[in-house]
Amino acid sequence: MTDTTADNVKPGEPVGSGNPVSPDEPVTTNEHAQANGQQDRKPTRNEQPRNKKAKGSSEHGRFRSFGPVMRDVTGWVRSHPLTVSFAVVVLAINLAFVVWAAVTDGVFPPQPARISYDKLVQGMLYVVPLALLLVMHPLRLLLDIPVLLVAGSVAESRFGAAKTAWVALICSIGGIAAGMGVSVAVNGHSVAWSSMARLGTVLGPLAVAVGPLMAASAFTSLLWRHRIRVIGYAIVATLVLYRGEPGDYCILAAALFGHLLGYLMAQRDEEHMQWNHGSVFETRRMLGIVSAVFALGPLVAMSSPIHHGPLSTLGLLLGPNSLDNTRLQQCLNGANSMDCFVQYRLQRLSMPGGIIVSLLPCAFMLAVSWGLFKGRRLAAWTSIIANIGTAALAVVYYLVFPLSQSPDGMRALIAHGAWRSALFTALLPIAFALVVAMSMRCFRLKTSGRRLATALTGSLGALIALCAAYLIIGLTRPNEFTIRPGMGLLIEEMPRRFLPIGFLNEVTPDFLPRPHTIASAVYQGIGPVFWIVAILAALWCFTDAALEGHEAQAKASKLVEIDGESMSFMGTWDGNRYWFSPSGNSVIAYRVEHGIALTVTGPFGDKTEWEQDFRDFIAYCTEQSWTPVFYSVHAEQRELLASMGWQSLDVGTEMVVLPAQWQTRGKKWQDVRTAINKAKRDGVTDVLTTFEQAPLSVQSQIMDISEQWAEEKSLPEMKFTLGGVEELLDPRVRLLCAVDADGTVQAVTSWLPTWRDGQIVGWTLDFMRHRPDSANGVMEFLIARMAERLKDEGAEFMSLSAAPLAGISVMELENQSAGVEFLQHVLMAVADIIEPVYGFHSLFRFKKKFQPQEQGVYICYPDSSRLVQIALAVVQSYLPGMKPADVVRFVKALRD
Structure with a gap:
């Protein structure tokens, strides 16, 4: 029931003006007649030309709509002359050499470009x-040109053309020198590398673009700085590990040089040099994208004719080698040389099953990446297990098995490069698994236990059935293999049927199936079938519509629209559990921490049930062996609990403004009047919308502002009764943005609705963030404008919410027990510690500018002996990113 009249308001356009019909949009005669009550009247002869004219103007209007787009494109080209010119030169030179090669029957790219x-x-x-301008294949232009335009425009808009050119030159030269040196140091011992060093390779224009892009990232916002660097380095690392061409090492070196130059050029405050905590929303997105980039690595390997990266086995598909069946048989009979390992690779790649079983794990990890992107906890655990398993298998198959089978011992493994493959294969997944484990707080969406059990049972059942089929065929059709395998050999070989070829590079196969036999089909098929089942099971779990608590959350979201208090809407956020009354018409939102069932305000829904809800919820918690604690309840509910023998503590003060009484006259309102007048002078307007209906550019700016705010905090982003970007996505939440004359969002506030008898009666301030360089008074301006809007709408109240843990120190301590004093002191200490980071006391004082009515909010508890657990529960709820052990040590230190 949010107001949508201003959803599409442009900066400077008065809110509530409606959406008038465009003058270019014709109104047909029949529609005009219907508007005047003349539905059946036929158009007269004089009206016919007007209709034709209208039709013509409509077509002209449609074509004219391309005008602004063309002006934007032209403006962008004019503002990025270096980027556009370089892209045109790259395109022209490559097309010229393609035509020349076709006419002269030559090769592309030519030898002088290598x-x-x-x-x-x-x-x-x-x-x-030429090596920097030409690409390896003409189709690469479809990828390189867009990347070049994007990277170049980012750099040129920050540095200008001259400085961008110098940065590109420095990074390119430094990247080539360092990259070539590193590539030779890493791979110079290889015979294949020696021949490649003579033939040479094409670098491509990406080696020119990556340096300026990384340098420019230092001059972007924190959100885009991390996006550019994390995704950029993930892509470059994938190229190096899965392709391993000299150009990939040069691109990596150029990126590092650009990063260093940007660091040296940027002026940065000390606060930006600390370790930052990204928002939950952005962190899980970045991890999902990086996981997807790594998952696509084998496909990247297939695009390389060199395939000399540590993880580039699949590149052999495009290699010049051919299988020598005679040599393969000699290798199986005991011959041992590097050529034998090449034959094993080619034999496995010659079987379709081996190729498919190498690609399907990529698809599985893409599914896991999608789960990470969506915040699925099961995807996070799956990613951790899969990456640790990959590292363990790398050690086993690259070192343990070859070492036990090779008569030359470690010397042969070093000669074959097995140790290098093991190192690189293991380090990357271990590092990523550690990052995911450290970011587990970002993955909150759980899968229902029933669906998870079904998926695991199905996958395990398929694995057992496939293994049984493999053993049966191996024992009943032994003549269809190169040797007659016994049960021991079959069992030893069986795990390899499910692994990608990359793990089997340096492993001597015990036997191979003969072509065009049932044994060959089973030998190749059981691995792909299992991975297909695993992928389907993972997707089924990651798309679970009946998540634990999801249906309850949806039901609670409907009940909050019946009746509630000013902060009841916070009970619909993620992370809460729900207790429903026997009738199902009212609900209490809570979360369990350290044996404490901590509620988010009181009950909401049918108001006639609230008093009984308190008693029933207390009984329910007693059955679960939890201690119920009601957090952020108001005076009326506090009195009810006090009549039941409960104790309470003031944990904040809610500031409530009555829109009907809103005015800004008098000395006390000087700051607010000044903020409103300053916004008018600066051309700042307020735009009321929702996140869903806001333009994409506005959404991106809001996320940018929020990420920068979160990154600059030394503690994790707070939750519980404090919303973030994720809470803005609810279409019922209003956003009021301050937008300047250039269309830049300077600040944003979010407002949560409160219903009574199914009608919205008030709005509560939640999200409140602005740009670091925004003008003073922008927040006062937004709150004042919201009060004026709500006054026009006839809203009963506008709550500025309560600054958590602020205002505690003003409470009297007489007649309080020592335990109560301890809880109060703990919460006061927490407030003092996080005050420099979150500024709740400052926020408390800021809200008093609006002359609100002050209403206390309380925490009510039944048992003073559980005060330590209550303190832990409150801290853990607000800071879920902190480990419980850290919180325990913190409270013990305070107690001592």
């Missing part, structure tokens, strides 16, 4: 410009 370590050592520097 750079190598040997050419650089010999002083053949003339190959560098």
Whole structure:
């Protein structure tokens, strides 16, 4: 029931003006007649030309709508001359060489465009410009040109054309020198690398673009700075690990040089140098994207003709090697050399099942990445287990098994590169698993236990059935293999049927199936079938519509629209559990921490049940062996609980403004009047909308403002009764933004609705953030404008909410027990510690500018002996990112 009249208001346009019909949009004669009560009247002869004219103007209007787009494109081209010019030069040169190669029957790219370590050592520097301008294949232009335009525009808009050119030159030269040196140091011992050093490789324009992009990231907002660096380094690392071309090492080196230059050029405050805590919303998105980039690594390997990265086994699909069946048989009979390992790889790649079983794990990890992106806790645990399993298998299959089978011991493994493959294969997944584990607080969506059990049972059943089929075929059709396998050999070989080929590079197969046999179909097929089942099971779990608490949350979201208090809407947020009254018409939202059932305000829904709800919920908690504690309740509910023998403590003060009495006259309102007048002079307007209906540019700016705010805090983002970006997504939540004349969002506030008898009667302030460089008074301006809007709408109240844990120190301590004093002192200490970070006391004083009515909010508890657990529960609820052990040590230190 939010007001949508201002959802599409542009900056500077008065709110509530409606959406008038465009003058270019015709109104047909029949529609005009219906508007005048003449539904059946036919148009006269004089009206016919007017209709034709209207039709023509409609078509003209449709074409004219492209005008603003073309002006935007033209303006962008004019403001980025270096980027556009360089992209045009790259495109033109590549197309010219493609045509030349087609006419002369030559090769593309030509040999003079291929750079190598040997050419650089010999002083053949003339190959560098062409190596940076040409691409390996003409189709690469479809990827490189858009990336070049995006990266170049980001840098040029920050540095200007001249400085961007210098940064690109420095990073490119430094990247080539360092990248070529590192690539030779890492792979110089390889025979394949020696031939490649003579032939050379094409670098491509990405080696020019990546340096300025990384340097420019230092001059972007915190949100985009992290996005550019995290995603950029993930892509570059994937290229190095899965392709391993010299150009990939050069791109990595250029990115590092650009990062260093940006760091040196940017002026940064000390507070920006600390370790920052990103918001939950952005962290899980970044982890999902990085996981997807890593999951696509094998496909990247297939695009390389060199395939010399540590994880680039699938690149052999496009390699020049061919299988030598005679040599393969000699290897199976005991011959041992590097050529044998090449034959094993090619034999496995010659079987379709081996290729599919190498690609399906990529699809599985993409599904897991999607789950991470959506915040699924099961996806996080699956990612951790899968990555740790990958690292363990790398050690087993690259080191343990070959070492036990090779007569030359570790010397053979070093010669074959097995140790290098084990190192790189294990380090990346372990590092990513640790990052996901440290960010577990970001993944809150749980899968129902029944669905998870069904998926695990189905996957395990499929695995057992496939293994049984493999053993049966192996024992009943032994003649269809190169040797007659016994039960021991079949069991030893069986785990390899489910692993990607990359793990089996340096492993001697015990036997192989003969082509075109049932044994070959089973040998190749059981792995792909299992992975398909696993992928379907994972997607089924990640798309669980009946998540634990999801249906209850949806039901509670409907009940809050019946009746509630000013902060009842917070009970519909993620992370809460729900207790419903026997009739199902009222509900209490709560969460369990340290044996304490801590509620989010009191009950909401049918108001006639609230008094009984308190008693029934207390009985329910007693059955669960929990101690019920009612948090952020008001005086009326506090008195009810006090009549039942409960004790209470003041935990904040809610500031309530009555819109009907709103005025800004008098000396006390000087700051508010000044803020309103300053906003008018600066061309700042207020725009009322919802996150869903706001333009994409506004959504992006709101996320940027929120991420920058969260990143600058030394503690994790607070939750419980404090909303973040995720809570803005509810279409019932209003957003009031301060937008300047350039369309830049300077500040944003969110407002939560309160219903009575199914009608919205008031709004509560929640989300409240602004840009670091926004003008003083922008928040006063937004709150004042919201009060004026609500006065026009006839709302009963406007709550500025309560600053959590603020105002506690003003409470009298007489007649309080020592335990109560301890709880109060703990909460006061927590408030003092987080005050420099979150400024709740400052927020408390800020809200008093609006001359509100002050209403206390309380925490009510039945048992003083549980005060330590209550303190832990409150702290844990507000700071879910902190570990329980840290909180326990913190409280013990205060107690001592």
